[in-house]
Amino acid sequence: MSKLIIGGREFSSRLFVGTGKFSSNDLMQQAILASESEMVTVAMKRVDMDAPQQDDILAHIRKESIQLLPNTSGVRNAEEAVLAAQLAREAFGTNFIKLEIHPDPKYLLPDPVETLKATEELVKMGFVVLPYIQADPVLCKRLEEAGAATVMPLGAPIGTNKGLRTRDLIEIIIAESRVPVVVDAGIGAPSHAAEAMEMGADAVLVNTAIAVAGNPVEMAIAFKEAVIAGRRAYEAGLGAQCAHAIASSPLTSFLD
Template identity: 75%
Template sequence: MNDILTIGERDFTSRLFVGTGKFSSNKLMLESILASESQMITVAMKRIDMEHEEDDDMLRHINRDHVQFLPNTSGVRTADEAVLAANLARDCFGTDFIKLEIHPDPKYLLPDPVETLKATEILAKQGFKVLPYIQADPVLCKRLEEVGTAAVMPLGAPIGTNKGLKTRDFLEIIISESRVPVVIDAGLGAPSHAADAMEMGADAVLVNTAIAVAGDPVEMAVAFRLAVEAGRRAYLAGLGTVSDSASATSPLTEFLNL
């Protein structure tokens, strides 16, 4: 299957993006990332802190010819802070890719639409490939497109809840209308959720918590990899429609008249 996703002029054959937070050890994180076969890995600034040798060492095992680092701005609360953080991240990671996360509220970690739009506009002008984390807001997606976003990352459910595609009705509109790739972010708690997103026609999904906190994160990373491939293949193969009437799969002419 020659099915390429292009974001910010870079090509991806994997449609599973993974995060690096919440793992119980760096070793487990690295093994899970490798097992996921992901080519887009979010990283927080804190995690590349140069003073901590161990962390740094862990990241060296990732082959950056094959894997794109996607630093995030987690922790910032305004567009100005986000722009500063993105520039620091560019220096630190040597990439123009930035996952823009602006969530002023520490309780629910939901994104700020206004500051996110503002920061996206500034960063796109500075040459960044911006992937903003947003509510599943179709109008906001169009506004982000207009200011040069590289993709949109609407959430499926509040971050860390594992609830799946609670924003389905709006994701469908976003996927139908978007001219940039749509990556479903946050809330995907099980491989079935990731398959579901791909079946709807999402371009990719980002998973972090569900892998990191699994009983066996490495196996769970494999499970998500398979599910994303399953969902993508199903989307391309063409799913049947949901129906309200039953339909027999076996001949119903009376059996004994055979």
């Protein structure tokens, strides 16, 4: 299978994973290892002044093969996103940033105007910007022109596990994009991930579906296998669909 390149770094795995919602940091670590993911997201929060030495989650994630992908979750506009990205660069020593600006807590849908503005600014500052966005093909082109390293259209709202509700739009995005397309959010089952990969998505980002599974480590393996299968199928070239039956066995009668 071909390798994925983002921000000059080569990735063998096309499964990106998140670190939210696991019942413990140990379980999170086991699931990440089992997923064999090389791109792992982290969020940021203020240090609790009453317990400044609390468990450092980075210790559970840091590994040579893993690229940390800090996100800007919690910001409400481009200005805050730029500050958050700078904080992430200082704290984690990486230029990679998952840009997410979703001011409305009910649906967590990304603000396209602020996202484009922040992307333009962050690219100038040398960041490798992976913007989380609505599955909007026009916006994707604008982000690409602004220098985004990828586009990350949503399949369905964050944490809903509903799958590729935006499938038709993601198809257009994949067809038109010159930067890698990472389907983010809403992927709730390995079959959803495989579907995105078969369509030609370059990677998928999965968090909730692994973290809240009955057995997160097994689910991480299931997603890993689904992503590999989906990508392999895409590269192999899927057969065309047809409205009527086409026999796969000879129809010449051999019984008289």
